[in-house]
């Protein structure tokens with residue numbers, strides 16, 4: 001059973017009410033019988049499709065300057 005969020009336009013209270021799909025949405029506040037509006041999209045079910053990967057195939061520079069190899073010279077005493 002889906003849960004709907006309502007906000008009362010009279011008293012400003014928010015409440016949620018689970019209703020059948022076939023059932024008419026609530027129109028009056030459960031507190032003050034005032035007029036309510038249905039809040040859409042706040043009751044969950046929001047899916048963030050994350051396209052969160054970036055192309056990381058940038059080429060590393062091939063020219064890695066070879067550091068002149070240090071010859072381990074034996075020190076003459």
Ligand SMILES: [Zn+2]
Nearest residue numbers: 008011029032
């Ligand atoms: Zn109310």
